[in-house]
Amino acid sequence: MYIFSQSKRFDCTHGGVTKMATIYDVAKESGFSLATVSNVVNGGPRPVRPETRRRILEAVERLDYHPNAVARDLARQRTQTIGIVFGVVDLSEIVINAYSAAVLQAVMSVAAETGYNLTHLMPPWRGASRSLRQYRDGRTDGLLIVAPPTDSDMLPALASIGVPVVAVSAGRQQASVPSVDVDDAYGAKLAMQHLLDLGHRRIAHITGHLNLESAQVRLQTYRECMAAANLEAPEEYQRQGYYSPESGADQMRRLLTLPHPPTALFAANDEIAVGAIETAREMGVEIPRCLSIVAVDDRPVASLITPALTTLHQPFDAVGREAARRLVAAIQGQPAAVETLLFQPELVVRDSTAPPCS
Amino acid sequence: MYIFSQSKRFDCTHGGVTKMATIYDVAKESGFSLATVSNVVNGGPRPVRPETRRRILEAVERLDYHPNAVARDLARQRTQTIGIVFGVVDLSEIVINAYSAAVLQAVMSVAAETGYNLTHLMPPWRGASRSLRQYRDGRTDGLLIVAPPTDSDMLPALASIGVPVVAVSAGRQQASVPSVDVDDAYGAKLAMQHLLDLGHRRIAHITGHLNLESAQVRLQTYRECMAAANLEAPEEYQRQGYYSPESGADQMRRLLTLPHPPTALFAANDEIAVGAIETAREMGVEIPRCLSIVAVDDRPVASLITPALTTLHQPFDAVGREAARRLVAAIQGQPAAVETLLFQPELVVRDSTAPPCS
DNA sequence: CTGAAAGCGCTTACAG
């Protein structure tokens, strides 16, 4: 029977207020010292007489002793925990966002495999002077920064304090910390080349969040490819989206009501393409006959939607796993070169692209 | 200047190895006591002379002092952290799984709003005797258990040790701890009733992981509804799936090659339905003309796929948020009744269901 | 093989 208040734990057997057993209790109960109890509980490193071990383990059992991880972490000066920070604009998009989900997924796997815990650092970055404190508060052995905003001092600040850090999708900011990334410029080139090869000349682009590196690179590559092909990329063909279906639907509508609508769209991600397809359907524009769409990410939706999307397959699983592995290596003291590891995306041609209709 | 080894942090300015400043350093540097420094750094609760505060803050600045959260947590005996545990079978499905992603999403929002950190408890539950220790190691103030396996002693064990716990999707196990859930039986009834109302009599069911409560309830409700309608539910109409597109595709193939194939399918979730649709398309079975499908979850894919899925909308966001709120309330000492809060799903009729083709 | 003691970096009554 429990009685309650605050954070105390009551012990039914006594009906009184009891604390959880500590290592002191086990030492007293078993008649051995703290050092020996600690050693037995941790399974080493010193040798222990079997009889000693037995008596201590019995005391542990009897008292239902559970070591306190916080005390252990303080004494050991490490937590076996890696912190993950999502640099996306809005917290509400973190997991929904298929990209973040894939990376988180991969990181969790590696953490589980390597015996690390994973904790989310929740508060958004508000500048080095205000946020640095929270990010180096001793709760994590290292930090994984996913898609840091381009306009913040996060990466350089983190790099300067000597905490193990690995960035994912940091783009040009990678200069300051080791990072893992997909070769976005190369991917965007593949996508554009595909449309150009099909014979498209009026190609539009709907961007992602422009304060994310990936969105900037895709936009810039779009412009470069158009220029290299001697094609015009009028302002009204370059629409700002937000990596969401809504923004895709919205901007597609504007593109299709232009005096000279494009014959092809390079969408900054699958979700934008999903929205664009919806709008095209509503407006009776046939895909791919009258409008080709190439996107980026190859999330599950890409092959499920009709028409199935031609899109860049991004190896996010590999990115997440490799980033986590590098972070763990850095935490364990292996010297980490400040370099960027680039994975190459692949173009997956499905049903949303075709030559322009005359 | 400090000298070190081990978890070294390098100070560029000296080119040597330095430790981070501690509260002792600030006390010495400012000339005030630990208590006063602590008080200033924490912004209270005692009154402080402005001049004192100024001098301490200056010292903090000069030494670039950052409080150590682990030490603070140990002293305060709480961590402002909630632990989240996913009881699904396989870690590799945690995030990919749209359901878990939605709940995680909601929990993160509430955690951020209420000033709690979120950490994933990674190691799978391996029985109370082996796992309880990790789950009450002082690193978290409370636990959120998502979809605990039905065949484990996790919930009762956790309940017995007096740690604040809230379960999500625990089904009948909820007896032992407060829980938040979707009314699965009610939802399954809605789905089955929809098919029955359309005139279907040969209705099949592809289940989810049968060691998850939700899958069991859906299967049982399927049987009850069939029985109540005086219909046969032959063994071969009850196929075991795993909440995945692959299992849906697989089992659909077996159903369609039966001598008397069903005219309708109740799929335990959207993903199974996605696989089933794929198989039906491959085998030339038109949906909904020759086969109706009703599913569960209403994840984004449901409205994106063709044909758009008739499915149960599950209020996962509300579930996740409410669960997190309850946990925070319990942590903060508000008495929590051991009760289950049920949210009602709603049937969303789209294009995958129709009357049977004669 | 085992123990005594110092230390990890904070917080918080208690006393003034």
Added chain:
DNA sequence: CTGAAAGCGCTTACAG
């Protein structure tokens, strides 16, 4: 308004 001291629950040289 401020300080001295004990305490949070572990780990780990050091000594035997």
